[in-house]
Amino acid sequence: MNLSDVFMISLLALLLLSGISACLTKNLLVSFIIFMAYSVIMSVVWALLQAPDLAITEAAVGAGISSVLLFITLKKLRDIQKRSEDEKT
Amino acid sequence: MLQTLWENRIQCVAVLIFAVGFSTLLLHRNLVKKIIGLNIMDTAAYLFLTSIGYIRGRLAPIIVGTDTDPSHYANPLPAGLVLTGIVVSVSVTALMLALTIRLYDQYHTLNLDEIYYMALREQEGGQ
């Protein structure tokens, strides 16, 4: 087992860890951030697997655009919540 | 068997992540968490697919110079398929998130079962 294998295995362990914790975390914001980390790790794994096209795309789409959409959604949800609370009072 | 599983460790990790995403998508009640589960499930399938294309000691399938010997490069087909898949999954994510916003706007909760009961009550009240 050489160094690159060790690197790969540690990345895989991180990937698994972040995947599970993104699903199990209660706080949505934390969960999104972990998901972003998951995407970045995934793109590194793909770069190591000799698929540079995928690494670029995943970094831009998974870590970039998906996460931005998730954050805006969260923002929207909070706005709606605030509005409805305002209406109540 | 354990030997093969250790050799195919990337596939094993992909399977584990797939199962985590799948059960989140199926069983979690929070809609946004379901969407995260969906994304994780999809990327796990793509990881599995990408790992098929890798061949030990070979380079990415971008031709260097005039060297077109297939035994020097990795398999380009899985990468192409995954590229397609990633775009599909980001579209689906955007659609699901839009649905979430609409649903939250109407029912003020993300818990799907609560929403279902509210809708049921609404329907009975309307009669």
Place this chain on the structure above:
Amino acid sequence: MSFSVNFPLFCIVGSLLTAVVSSVLGDRWARRVCMAMVSVVAVLNGVLLGYLTGLGRSVSYTMGHYPHPWGNELTLDSLEALVSVVFSLVLLLCLLGGKAQLQRDLGDRKRNLYYVMAALVQTSLLALVYTNDVFTGYVFIEICTIASCGLLMIRQIGRTTLASVRYMIFSLIGSGLFMLGVVFLYNITGHLLMPELKQTLADLWQSGLYRAPLLTGMSLITIGLAIKSGLFPFHFWMPDTYGYATPSSAGILSGLVSKGYIFLLLKLIFRAFGTQVFYGAGIHHILYLLGVIGMVVGSVSAIREDDIFRMVAYSSAAQIGYIYMGIGISPDLGVTAAVYHILTHAITKPALFLASAQLTDGAGGSKRFRELQGAAYSNWVAGLGFSVGALSMIGLPFTMGLIAKYLFARAAFQSELKMIPTLVVLGISTVLNTLYFARTILRLYNRPKRKLAKPCPVRRQIPYAVSALVLSGMNLLLGIVAQPLISMIEQGLKQF
């Protein structure tokens, strides 16, 4: 080679262009363009059907300069052409028949977007029917999912949003499993094109190599498509989805989209897995069992409903059970019956949904049976359409339903193990169908004590009347002269 083999390509690309162009057109023009495109597709496929029936073998059409196993391909044969003709005709009639409700249910600004979604559904159905490539199947399954979700949630009341979320979740689970199944099969064969896949899988099955991944891949694909088409334990999204969508969408989703997935599954069984491998692996027993349970459970749920749309939706779940039961019985007669039932259901169910919409509109918008009493008198076309559809679902003579049941029974005699259960369940299911459809028909033709609602103006009804009469006519015609259709299906299955 005749020029008509190019028609599927033109149909697919033409529908894609229609979808894109409709998104910038106004409401009326989007509607016209979309309807024109769907009719052209029906005609072109009809011509192709004629050509292929005469040819008597299947043709593979390369998409580009590279034949299989390198490039994408389509396969054309008479069964596929037949199915696409029926699908496009029904799509056209759905759009036509639900026009009045579409104008009511859709907002002013996005009516053209409805036709965008309809054209995308048309494209993906054509691609699913004609494709010769497993991964193309996956991509177009996704288009189909998104477009059908669009058709569903475009009527924006709370329930449809909720229904589309549930629909999407089930569909996405299905496509995730389908994708993983494709990955497994690719891993052990290295092919995505169906002819090579079939060859390699047959060799692997013979040699016993990679048995576990092979079984896993096949079952994942089957489960994925079963979830998407709403087989028994996965049918919970159906009543909400079909019950609250605008009637055209309900017709398209129940009659066409779920059938498209089932047809893709059939195609995979015959062209990609090979019947020997698939039926040798024993996956069909599970499909048979789930189908049989679904037939009974769907009907029982339908009896308990007092909302006419949800009742028809639950009946849809039962009919999906019939189709899977046919697939489970045997690869020749059973599948013939299943394909015939796919066509029956594609013709009948939209008619039922459209008629229910007309009837409830006539009765002041209530979907309850109590208010529907005597509704057929204020709208006799809808009453007729509903009755023909319902009688066909029960399986009365001179309708397609009876022929389908006869075919299922004929197939059942082939298999010793499954003969008794099939016949018993067919009997039970017929009784249950009669219970809920007869009740509805009695209601509709039972004069209420209070005064009847005024008949709605004739002019607004013309599009619906045309569609209802054509659908009922098709149902009766194909029910009375069924033999040509059955022999066409049998011939098509031989070429598969």
Place this chain on the structure above:
Amino acid sequence: MKKHNWKQILRQWDEGRFDLTMALPEQTEPDHAGPDLPYRWDRRDRVRALERRELRLFERMYPWLSALLCVVIVLWLFWAVAELPAFGDPQAPAHNQVMERYVGRGTQETGAVNTVAGVILDYRAFDTLGESHVLFAAATAVLVLLMAAGKEDGEYRRELAIMHTESILRNTVRVIVPVVLLFGLYVMFNGHLGPGGGFSGGAVLGAGLILYAISFGFDAIERFLNFRSYRATVLVSLCFYSLAKCYAFFCGANHLPVIFSAGTPGRIFSAGLILPLNLAVGLIVACTMYGFYSVFKRGRI
């Protein structure tokens, strides 16, 4: 045991309230619910109470259920994975004559040095044609959903005012955005020569646009990308894509030569249709990504 009143059952069947549980003795009915009291324990109430209890139970069972499901799937798939060809093995069945032709003759046949681009835009172009329409379908669906939310959400203007005071952020973005856009364009134009292509380039470009919109506001971006130009770009790119590919498919199937030649591999203007297709795809992806952001943020593009 309740005595069945057949007339009543018949009536219930007729009214669509037929229920097989009617045959069971009704234990859940409260004792006080006599005919003279206004409250009646309805069947719906019974069902709802039952479902609520189920819901609570499910809430408690969720972690266990999901763990169980997870374990079942994992075991099933592990059983399959254990028989798969070893990872990285050059003899694996996936690396067969298909892959050999893609790598060995791909450059010569398609003109693309990056064989992945050659595969998705030439050999398997039909998939990719479908894929760009997935994006289109999703964008349309999102537009339908969030446009209906009605009046424009003015919230983002307030945020923008806060942004204006954050000069560090704005100045950073001012430096970064041109680099991001340039990189996106490079990846797009270079798709047939190196890693990248329409999808990745378009995604980077879209991310750059989003970054610009976040810090400078939509007004700044509407100078060059408003709803009209968005629709025009998507329309033209998709139509070009469909028509060009339709032409190529038609020629291929009927064994006609195409007018686009593969050119000299390695040159920027080579690889026939691949470069224009990459550009079209890139524009579609960039516009759609920005469109998603804009619709989510303010309900319109």
